[in-house]
Amino acid sequence: MxxxxxxxxxxxxxxxxxxxxxxxxxxxxxxxxxxxxxxxxxxxxxxxxxxxxxxxxxxxxxxxxxxxxxxxxxxxxxxxxxxxxxxxxxxxxxxxxxxxxxxxxxxxxxxxxxxxxxxxxxxxxxxxxxxxxxxxxxxxxxxxxxxxxxxxxxxxxxxxxxxxxxxxxxxxxxxxxxxxxxxxxxxxxxxxxxxxxxxxxxxxxxxxxxxxxxxxxxxxxxxxxxxxxxxxxxxxxxxxxxxxxxxxxxxxxxxxxxxxxxxxxxxxxxxxxxxxxxxxxxxxxxxxxxxxxxxxxxxxxxxxxxxxxxxxxxxxxxxxxxxxxxxxxTPDDRYYLGEAPELGGYWVAAGYNSIGIVSSGGAGMALAQWINDGEAPFDLWEVDIRRMQPFQKSRTYLRNRVTETLGLLYADHFPYRQMASARGIRRSPLHEHLKARGAVFGEVAGWERANWFAKPGQEREYRYSWKRQNWFDNSRDEHMAVRTGVGLFDMTSFGKIRVEGRDALSFLQRVCANDMDVAPGKIVYTQMLNAKGGIESDLTVSRLSETAFFLVVPGATLQRDLAWLRKHVGDDFAVVTDVTAGESVLCLMGPKSRDLITKISPNDFSNGTNPFGTWQEIEIGMGLARAHRVTYVGELGWELYVSTDQAAHVFEAIEEAGADLGLKLCGLHALDSCRIEKAFRHFGHDITDEDHVLEAGLGFAVKTAKGDFLGRDAVLRKKEAGLNRRLVQFRLKDPAPLLFHNEALVRDGKIVGTVTSGSYGHFLGGAIGMGYVPCAGESEADVLASSYEIEIAGERFAAEASLRPLYDPKAERVRM
The missing domain is CATH 3.50.50.60 (FAD/NAD(P)-binding domain)
Incomplete structure (x- = not known):
């Protein structure tokens, strides 16, 4: 031996x-x-x-x-x-x-x-x-x-x-x-x-x-x-x-x-x-x-x-x-690769869901490169172990879920398909309120989230298809309410992270691409980058005080983002805390949102006092909240952060005040269709650690003049060398077909990429998608001069291309 x-x-x-x-x-x-x-x-x-x-x-x-x-x-x-x-x-x-x-x-x-x-x-x-x-x-x-x-x-x-x-x-x-x-x-x-x-x-x-x-x-x-x-x-x-x-x-x-x-x-x-x-x-x-x-x-x-x-x-x-x-x-039929967020140097390659032989060659290659280089060789978020939530190690949960996931390997992989087993584990304080009002729930990271609202007498179940599903008209009505009136979303599932301490500002300046040195009350949209200029996280940061910041990230990426922050805090005197469960989030969005909120709050919501990109503490009903003037749907609106014990009261106050304004409860499908129509990026689809922040069209959120930060050198190199590809928005000219993601982008007859995000643009009247198009040595005019099609199941459809959002390209509506 x-x-x-x-x-x-x-x-x-x-x-x-x-x-x-x-x-x-x-x-x-x-x-x-x-x-x-x-x-x-x-x-x-x-x-x-x-x-x-x-x-x-x-x-x-x-x-x-x-x-x-x-x-x-x-x-x-x-x-x-x-x-x-x-x-x-x-x-x-x-x-x-x-x-x-x-x-x-x-x-x-x-x-x-x-x-x-x-x-x-x-x-x-x-x-x-x-x-x-x-x-x-x-x-x-x-x-x-x-x-x-x-x-x-x-x-x-x-x-x-x-x-x-x-x-x-x-x-x-x-x-x-x-x-x-x-x-x-x-x-x-x-x-x-x-x-x-x-x-x-x-x-x-x-x-x-x-x-x-x-x-x-x-x-x-x-x-x-x-x-x-x-x-x-x-x-x-x-x-x-x-x-x-x-x-x-x-x-x-x-x-x-x-x-x-x-x-x-x-x-x-x-x-x-x-x-x-x-x-x-x-x-x-x-x-x-x-x-x-x-x-x-x-x-x-x-x-x-x-x-x-x-x-x-x-x-x-x-x-x-x-x-x-x-x-x-595994709970989602995808295997695990990567460094465990709980312990440095502890890597995992396991859980292959009966495709271990065909997966292990590539997985071993990718993990070895990841370990060797300190960064994933390309986007591996689908199988990144940081996608999992701590509760999912429960053996009871796992036993219930895997009875379903084995069979899903050969089930129809319909868009929007929801897991049926091991549900109801993480719920917003508003869950029962929404359920009583017709919510049909989906699940992300264990959170039950209202995806759409059924009408009275309508079945509260998905009827899956590759065509228009049974909730298509419901989501259209929710979408249009946000565009023309006022809608309310429960986004309690947002990940919420508090970073505070003497060095909180210098730490965030080092890991974020935008300038964090703003006055308390300001909100900054930013990315955290890796050394290649790829996007590790997409988030907003609100400055609460001289030494405290509040970070909002997607619920699905919370563990990833916590791990990234803790990995890079180093010797800085800064504490990173997950505060997700402490607050609910009610998103009040649409051109009538100011009319509604002023009915139940004595605070000043004018552009002079509360412009876009700021927050203020408000009274609302008989409760208190922080009102963040930001949007993920491209309309005037506020994200209301409410202590979980007061969330039901605030919801009831909003609902009562909104009755005569046509307030509509809206689900995550409408949120997604609105954000794609506005060309807002989504981490894991449109932007990943493989996608350079400039090629993703997010250079406006990068401030190289502020000094050194992680990824700055890669940004400067890309500025000098020029872009190799651009994220482009597309609208199908035929209003009938649907886009989801992974459809092929065809430029002048040749497949050049895939759709990263797709949905139906109900306001624009056709399917909307985004995807990267090669552009080395080309101007914006060159990119747009081409003829584009999108291939769906072997059939090609003509598409209009744009480098600016097709909806409200000057972002005037969010500043109304």
Whole structure:
């Protein structure tokens, strides 16, 4: 046995495909001082029984980028390491049995094309020609990816492990990590046992790749890794005469996938209601290693029945193996990458939701670069562990949620789809008020938020579609009330952060791009940038006093923003505190908002006393609030920050006073359509850490003259070199089609990008979207002189382009 070292630069915990990929990619970057510790044997948790499907078609551009990287890596891995990976690019076919599924598949094909993935739409007849054993009588469309494939998952992991060893990594099996040590808020090493031996390794970095054990391992250090295992079923037939090499087949409308291997057929399932494992109150056995779970043919029977109809030869094929094994799932069906916000140097790569093989190659590459460079190589917010909320580590919550998320892998991925399970955890004090008035709720970061308001007698449920959904007219009425009258939104879910102390100003000057040295009572819109000039956070900062500031961020990014601030506070005497739960937020917006607020408050809301970008403490009804004169919908209005104990009273006072002004309660769908119509950016869609602040059109919020701040050098370099791309707003000329996001932007006949945000502009009378357009060496006039189209599910629609907001381009309405 090779002795374990006393020190290492990085210790990886877990020897599945994820841990092996991280080790492989760190060593490719020159990290020779890497140790991987596996509690039993490599691949013995989940990797060994994975189906090994390599599909590049993912829901977004960067997830497709990672899957494509995995496929490319696995093709060349065998030649590099000498380990047979079983990688065969047999291609894949996904078939649709409904028009809605066909539309979704064609949309995904558009995203794949935008990222140069080989894909084409094929007819049922072409499916039959490529897959003669298939019943295609009810197939109405399909997509084919010729470079997709299948592999031997365990050997992929072994090849990655060998590649890591060849570059100096040490891999130790049967070595259990008993503790991760921390000192001064940063990991310092791990303790381990191996048989009768035990010891400690000092380490700068610890990476939790422990799969279904990752939650409990993280919990030992107060790190939230919200995941839970589910039972996952598949069967393998006896050899079938005449069965030859076939593409991987997915029939998502029947929750099934098929894979030919060595003349046998595998049928696997992502059933709508999954079985969490282990049972409540139990933990995974310490000796769990290459284990199977008990068979449950009754649970699998509906899938098999559909499979026999879809592939009639299964009726007479013998079953060689009926397999049930555990795989870990997360609350939103996306895996975890990144540094845990709770503990410096503690990184995570886990929770792969049954796509670990196709994801781990790219995920390992991205995480290794992130660790090495200190910044993500591109936008990874979809899988960033900082998106998760502390409450989500609750085992009861996780058990309830993963019964749904496994099945959602093959469900229709409709826009605005809401989770049905594990709901109602975080509620505004106004929740019951809104519910009584017809609110239909969605959930973000655990918060229940009114998305739209049903009319009397209208069902309070979503009817999902890729076309206009059943709430379209409701949201239009809310949208137009904000544009022409007055609307009220409950935005209690905003993240609220207080930064205070002697050095609060100098700290915020250092991490924010705008000038924070303003008088108390002023509000500053700003971004926090990384060293590349990319946007880490999009926020408003209100100066409360000489030493206290109030930061407002999206509810979904709160943990990310807290982590960013705490990471950079350094030796400054400044305290960062999450105060989200302390205040509710009522957004009163529209040209009649001043008329309404003056009916219930004696304060002066005139432009002279309370201009745009200022706040004041007010009396409202019989309560108190801070009135922030800002807007996210592009109208005159106020965000009212009210102590949670007074929120219901203030709401009732506003509602009563607004009755004769036509006050309308509005939901988040209307908020979103208004902000897209006004070309206001949204973090995670239009602006990310990959997007330069100047190319995002936010240079007005950057003040390089104030002195040094994080990202300043990158801003100056970009100013000198010129922009490579610009964020452009689009309006479809045909008023019928809809935009959501990820549709392809077509410039002069060529795909040049994707729509970052899309919605319907009810005031402007058509679908509105935003997206980045290449512009190196071009003037604004050059960009606008082109002909633009937007491709939706393979069909192209003419679009009008603008570099200024199509709605109220001079921002006159917010200053009324």
């Amino acid at each position: 090779t002795a374990l070292p006393a020190k290492a630069r990085a210790v990886i915990i877990g020897g599945g495909v994820s841990g092996c990929s991280v080790a492989y990619h760190l060593t490719k970057l020159g990290w020779t001082d890497v140790v991987l510790l596996e509690r039993k044997q490599l691949t013995s948790g989940t990797t060994w029984h994975a189906a090994g499907l390599i599909g590049q078609l993912r829901g977004s551009q960067n997830m497709t980028r990672l899957a494509k990287y995995s496929a490319d890596l696995y093709v060349r891995l065998e030649a590099e390491t000498g380990v047979a990976t079983g990688m065969r690019q047999v291609g894949s076919i996904s078939v649709a049995l409904t028009e809605e599924r066909k539309h979704e598949l064609y949309r995904q094909a558009t995203v794949a094309r935008a990222f140069d993935v080989d894909v084409r739409e094929i007819s049922p007849a072409e499916v039959k020609e490529m897959y003669p054993h298939l019943n295609v009588s009810d197939v109405i469309g399909a997509v084919h990816l010729p470079l997709d494939g299948q592999c031997d998952p365990a050997n992929i992991a072994m090849a990655l492990a060998k590649g890591a060893r060849q570059r100096g990594a040490l891999i130790s099996e049967n070595t259990k990590v008993t503790k991760v040590h921390a000192k001064n808020g940063h990991v310092s090493g791990v303790s381990w046992t191996k048989g009768e031996e035990h010891g400690t390794i000092e380490a700068d970095i610890v990476i939790n790749c422990a799969g279904m054990w990752a939650r409990d391992l993280g919990a030992q250090n107060g790190v939230s890794v919200p995941l839970h295992a589910c039972e996952h079923f598949y069967l393998v037939t006896e050899p079938i005469p005449g069965l030859t090499r076939l593409p991987v087949l997915r029939v998502p409308d029947e929750c099934a996938y098929y894979k030919e291997d060595a003349g046998k057929m595998m049928l696997g399932a992502f059933e709508p209601v999954a079985k969490p494992w282990p049972p409540a109150g139990q933990r995974i056995r310490d000796d769990f290693c290459f284990d199977q779970l008990p068979e449950d043919m009754d649970h699998f029977a509906p899938i098999l029945d559909m499979g026999v109809n879809r592939m009639p030869m299964l009726e007479t094929a013998g079953i060689h193996t009926f397999f049930n094994g555990p795989e870990s799932f």
